[in-house]
């Protein structure tokens with residue numbers, strides 16, 4: 201008799217996680233939400249400020265890795281968010297996991313991953329995902345959705361789908377501020393913040 205073991209890969213991969221308190225707390229909350237069957241657990245909102253146009257903007261991305269103290273996601277380096285990060289490298293990141301009624305707010309500096317890192321990550325991804333990354337001028341207007349599909353299919357047939365283009369890759373941010381918010385039925389919500397000061401974290405309890 202064969203026993204089939206299904207390996208469950210979490211949606212956010214933790215690699216050699218930093219052992220400081222806010223990182224351990226983030227992982228603890230993540231595991232609680234995962235146990236509570238939280239859908240879309242890897243979605244994280246990233247808010248940016250573009251100095252050139254004096255504008256704040258937000259969008260969700262999929263958080264893929266937390267490697268030591270770096271939170272890593274992937275995107276287009278020619279997109280509006282990329283222009284904002286170029287003009288102002290400080291961002292705010294936000295998750296809310298309704299299954300456990302928890303919010304985590306972070307502030308951080310953001311930077312690109314190296315070309316070597318991007319090539320390796322891209323090489324290991326599916327060709328379908330890579331064709332989409334290659335064929336899309338992210339956030340630029342286009343005549344129709346059918347043109348989007350045409351560009352994608354053309355890329356699937358013609359492009360080298362194992363080579364990461366220069367305009368696509370990882371972003372990593374290392375928070376200098378975390379706030380953990382826990383909702384309570386009594387409305388006496390619990391808020392705890394951690395502020396980085398040189399090489400230690402200052403712990404604060406905040407009023408709800």
Ligand SMILES: Cc1cc2nc3c(=O)[nH]c(=O)nc-3n(C[C@H](O)[C@H](O)[C@H](O)COP(=O)(O)O)c2cc1C
Pocket residue numbers: 240243257258259260261262263273274275276279280281282338339
């Ligand atoms: C749940 C969710 C996850 C997303 N993940 C990503 C992602 O990992 N990378 C990305 O570039 N866009 C992702 N998007 C699309 C972005 O929200 C956004 O539309 C796109 O990146 C363009 O943003 P920009 O115009 O601010 O550059 C995601 C959207 C949703 C709703």
